[in-house]
Amino acid sequence: MPGDELCPTPAATDARLESLRGWLAQAPGGVAVDGASLRVASSDASFRRYFRVDAQQPARCIVMDAPPPHEDIAPFLHVAALLRGGGVCAPAVYAADAQQGFALLSDFGDVTYLQALHAARAAGDARAADALMRRALTTLVRLQRIDAATLPRYDEALLRRELDLFPQWYVTRHLGIEVDAAAQQVLRQVFAALLDNNLAQPAVFVHRDFHSRNLMVTAGHDDPGVLDFQDAVRGPLSYDLVSLLRDAYIDWPEEQQIDWAVRYWEEARAAGLPVHTDFGDFYRDFEWMGLQRQLKVLGIFARLYHRDGKAQYLPDLPRVYGYAHAVATRYGALAPLARLLDRLHGVQPRAAYTF
Numbered sequence: 001m002p003g004d005e006l007c008p009t010p011a012a013t014d015a016r017l018e019s020l021r022g023w024l025a026q027a028p029g030g031v032a033v034d035g036a037s038l039r040v041a042s043s044d045a046s047f048r049r050y051f052r053v054d055a056q057q058p059a060r061c062i063v064m065d066a067p068p069p070h071e072d073i074a075p076f077l078h079v080a081a082l083l084r085g086g087g088v089c090a091p092a093v094y095a096a097d098a099q100q101g102f103a104l105l106s107d108f109g110d111v112t113y114l115q116a117l118h119a120a121r122a123a124g125d126a127r128a129a130d131a132l133m134r135r136a137l138t139t140l141v142r143l144q145r146i147d148a149a150t151l152p153r154y155d156e157a158l159l160r161r162e163l164d165l166f167p168q169w170y171v172t173r174h175l176g177i178e179v180d181a182a183a184q185q186v187l188r189q190v191f192a193a194l195l196d197n198n199l200a201q202p203a204v205f206v207h208r209d210f211h212s213r214n215l216m217v218t219a220g221h222d223d224p225g226v227l228d229f230q231d232a233v234r235g236p237l238s239y240d241l242v243s244l245l246r247d248a249y250i251d252w253p254e255e256q257q258i259d260w261a262v263r264y265w266e267e268a269r270a271a272g273l274p275v276h277t278d279f280g281d282f283y284r285d286f287e288w289m290g291l292q293r294q295l296k297v298l299g300i301f302a303r304l305y306h307r308d309g310k311a312q313y314l315p316d317l318p319r320v321y322g323y324a325h326a327v328a329t330r331y332g333a334l335a336p337l338a339r340l341l342d343r344l345h346g347v348q349p350r351a352a353y354t355f
Contacts (some may be wrong), residue, residue: 037053291328
């Protein structure tokens with residue numbers, strides 16, 4: 001979990017915080033904690049927030065606060081058990097109170113993959129970055145081998161709702177451009193093509209946010225700690241690989257992305273996952289799945305700013321847009337979207353090879 005700042009003053013009168021302190025005072029799960037040491041660890045794009053607290057054994061824990069009117073911790077607890085049962089380094093759950101929305105978890109420390117990858121890049125240490133990413137790829141293969149039968153299906157309705165965030169929040173609200181009849185036709189056409197591809201892919205365990213901010217460097221353990229998995233579903237095999245290699249928060253040269261994609265593909269085949277036998281077909285699925293995710297993320301980041309007042313995601317919009325535009329210009333079937341994106345951003349269309 002990033003950060004380790006003291007609770008801000010307003011939190012001292014936070015009613016939920018007082019309830020949380022009362023719950024911790026009962027030594028949930030037999031873990032005796034120092035309530036006075038409670039401090040902010042992180043928050044995320046939802047209503048959840050996380051605190052760090054000192055304890056006798058283990059030395060530190062993470063406390064999750066998920067307000068029941070907005071969040072349900074049952075999926076988190078279920079997926080955590082699946083991941084740990086499948087050999088993935090997910091937090092141990094020492095205690096949980098679903099009614100109040102509290103959970104006491106093991107602490108993976110302060111260093112996210114994003115921080116470690118930025119540090120490796122700043123030091124010019126390509127080997128360190130490569131080692132981190134290869135460990136993440138191995139963890140992803142392990143995660144995808146877990147039986148996902150009890151997870152919700154990443155079905156057409158959900159995929160389409162995610163795509164609809166793009167015109168609603170990114171185009172109309174963020175860019176301030178009306179989605180006219182011509183644009184609606186392009187989006188209907190392209191969305192249908194994307195969904196046909198996405199839904200035809202083999203279905204496996206999908207984390208849905210398997211990227212550098214949700215992976216932790218864990219002390220004394222090669223495998224990354226995996227966080228923020230409560231929205232896991234059973235869905236397209238290439239989805240989580242896109243989240244990792246075309247991360248919204250850090251980018252890599254395409255030749256590096258392809259190198260890691262090949263390594264994943266080889267490892268996945270060896271593990272018996274249902275990947276294409278031809279890497280070219282696999283990579284096309286990867287790109288088309290990525291475009292669905294990138295259009296969704298553009299909508300989500302815009303919504304976080306305009307609806308929720310969270311401006312910290314705005315600097316990452318150009319990176320995500322760049323991924324989407326590059327894929328749209330690469331495939332003939334997606335050319336109408338490439339032209340629409342250019343029109344929306346006042347850019348003259350550029351000639352490109354398609355296949």
